[in-house]
Amino acid sequence: MSHLNRRHFLGSTVAAGAALLGGLGRLTQAQTLSAAAELTPGLPAGLGSYVTMATLLGKKPLIQLADRPPNYESPLEYLRTPITPNDEFFIRYHLSDIPEIDAKTYKIAVGGDGANHQAEINFDDLKKMPAVEVVAVNQCSGNRRGLSTPHVAGVQWGYGAMGCARWKGPRLKDILDKVGVKAEAIEVGLNGADGPAVDKTPDFIKSIPLWKAMDENTIVAYEMNGQPLPHLNGFPARLIVPGWTGTYWMKHLTNIDVLTKPQGGFWMNPAYRIPVGRFPVRDRFITQENAISTPITEMVVNSLITSHRDGDKVKPGKVTVNGMAWDGGYGIRTVEVSTDGGKTWTTASLGRDRGRYAFRPWSFVLTAKKGKNTVTVNATNRIGQSQTAELIFNPAGYHNNVMQDITLNG
Ligand SMILES: Nc1nc2c(c(=O)[nH]1)N[C@H]1C(S)=C(S)[C@@H](COP(=O)(O)O)O[C@H]1N2
Numbered sequence: 001m002s003h004l005n006r007r008h009f010l011g012s013t014v015a016a017g018a019a020l021l022g023g024l025g026r027l028t029q030a031q032t033l034s035a036a037a038e039l040t041p042g043l044p045a046g047l048g049s050y051v052t053m054a055t056l057l058g059k060k061p062l063i064q065l066a067d068r069p070p071n072y073e074s075p076l077e078y079l080r081t082p083i084t085p086n087d088e089f090f091i092r093y094h095l096s097d098i099p100e101i102d103a104k105t106y107k108i109a110v111g112g113d114g115a116n117h118q119a120e121i122n123f124d125d126l127k128k129m130p131a132v133e134v135v136a137v138n139q140c141s142g143n144r145r146g147l148s149t150p151h152v153a154g155v156q157w158g159y160g161a162m163g164c165a166r167w168k169g170p171r172l173k174d175i176l177d178k179v180g181v182k183a184e185a186i187e188v189g190l191n192g193a194d195g196p197a198v199d200k201t202p203d204f205i206k207s208i209p210l211w212k213a214m215d216e217n218t219i220v221a222y223e224m225n226g227q228p229l230p231h232l233n234g235f236p237a238r239l240i241v242p243g244w245t246g247t248y249w250m251k252h253l254t255n256i257d258v259l260t261k262p263q264g265g266f267w268m269n270p271a272y273r274i275p276v277g278r279f280p281v282r283d284r285f286i287t288q289e290n291a292i293s294t295p296i297t298e299m300v301v302n303s304l305i306t307s308h309r310d311g312d313k314v315k316p317g318k319v320t321v322n323g324m325a326w327d328g329g330y331g332i333r334t335v336e337v338s339t340d341g342g343k344t345w346t347t348a349s350l351g352r353d354r355g356r357y358a359f360r361p362w363s364f365v366l367t368a369k370k371g372k373n374t375v376t377v378n379a380t381n382r383i384g385q386s387q388t389a390e391l392i393f394n395p396a397g398y399h400n401n402v403m404q405d406i407t408l409n410g
C-alpha cells in the first residue's frame with residue numbers, strides 16, 4: 001500500500017534474545033536454552049533445544065518460536081493476571097513483511113460487491129465513532145499444538161499463544177452501516193497491511209459470516225488495555241471477534257469487503273479448517289462448509305493452571321493452586337479440580353467475572369502431602385460443555401482443550 005510508510009519488521013526489532021535469562025545469571029549457551037525451554041512446560045522432549053527467549057521493541061521477553069514471520073508466545077508467568085499486559089501479549093503472524101503504519105495516513109477501505117457504497121475511514125473517523133469496550137481472550141487456533149501426539153506440522157505452540165485484553169473501538173456493524181449491506185451479502189472479507197516477503201506465500205485474507213460481523217461485540221479496536229495497540233498486535237486498528245479464535249482478528253486492518261460470494265484463498269481453505277462434526281462447537285460458518293471440513297469458529301472451553309508447573313516442589317500443607325478458564329463466549333459456569341486422577345472432583349472458587357469472553361480466574365486450596373500430588377483441572381461453560389480427557393486429534397493441531405494434569409512434589 002503506497003500510503004503506508006513501509007519499514008520492515010526486522011528493522012524494528014530489538015532481537016536481544018535472553019534479557020529475561022539475564023536474570024538467571026551467567027549460563028552457558030546450552031544451559032540458557034534449556035532454562036528457556038522450561039518456560040514452556042509439557043512440550044515434547046527434544047523441542048526445548050531450539051526454544052529461545054527474545055525481546056522485541058516494546059515487549060518483555062517472549063518465547064521465540066519463529067522470527068520471520070514473527071511468532072512469539074507468552075511464558076506462563078505472563079498469564080497469571082486476568083488481563084494480559086500489552087508488553088506481555090503473544091504475537092502471531094503468517095507473513096514477514098509487516099509495515100510500520102503512520103496513524104495520520106492510515107485508512108480502511110470499506111466496500112465490496114455486497115455493499116451499496118464505498119467508503120474510506122481514517123484513524124480520526126474511527127475514533128469519532130461511538131466506541132464500545134469488550135474484555136476478550138485472543139487465542140490462536142493452534143495454541144498447544146506442540147503438545148499434539150502424534151506430532152503435527154506448524155508453529156509448535158505451548159500454552160501461551162493466548163492473552164486476554166480490554167479492547168476498545170467502534171462496532172463493525174456501525175462501519176458496515178456507512179456503506180449499506182445488500183440483502184444478498186453473506187460474508188465480510190478482511191485484509192491487513194502486512195504482506196508476504198516471499199511472493200509464493202499467499203496474502204493473509206480472511207472472512208467472517210455476515211451474522212458474526214453484525215454481532216454487537218465484534219469491533220474494530222484502536223485501543224488495547226487503554227493504550228494504542230502495540231505495533232505487532234495490530235496498530236493502528238484490528239478486528240476483535242470475541243469468542244472466535246485469533247485467526248479472524250485481522251491486524252493492521254486495511255480492507256473491509258461485504259461479499260455476496262464466499263471468500264476464497266489459502267487462508268480460508270485449506271488453512272484454518274477442522275473436520276466436520278468432530279468438535280463440540282455451535283457457531284457455524286455455513287457459506288464456507290463442505291462435506292469434510294469447515295472453518296474453525298468459536299474457542300472450545302478450556303483452562304490453564306498458571307500458579308504452578310508440572311513437577312514443581314511444594315511444601316506439604318495448604319497450597320493455593322490457581323489459573324484461568326475461558327470458552328467461546330457462553331461464560332464459565334464451574335471449574336473442578338481432582339487430586340485423585342479424576343475419581344472425585346471438588347469445585348474451585350471463581351474470581352471476578354469480567355464478561356463472558358474474558359479469562360475467568362479460579363483457585364483451589366490443595367492439601368499437599370509428602371511425595372507426589374496430582375492436580376487435574378476441568379472447566380465447564382454455561383451450556384454444559386467441558387474439557388476433554390483425550391486429545392481430539394486433527395492434522396492442524398487445533399482446539400486442544402485436554403484437561404491439564406500436573407504433579408506437585410511435596
Ligand atoms: N494482519 C494480520 N492479522 C492477523 C494475523 C496475520 O498474520 N496478519 N494472524 C492472525 C492470527 S492466526 C492470530 S492467532 C492473531 C494473533 O494476534 P496477536 O498477534 O495480536 O497476538 O492475529 C490474527 N491476525
Ligand SMILES: [Mo]
Nearest residue numbers: 140141246247
Ligand atoms: Mo492463529
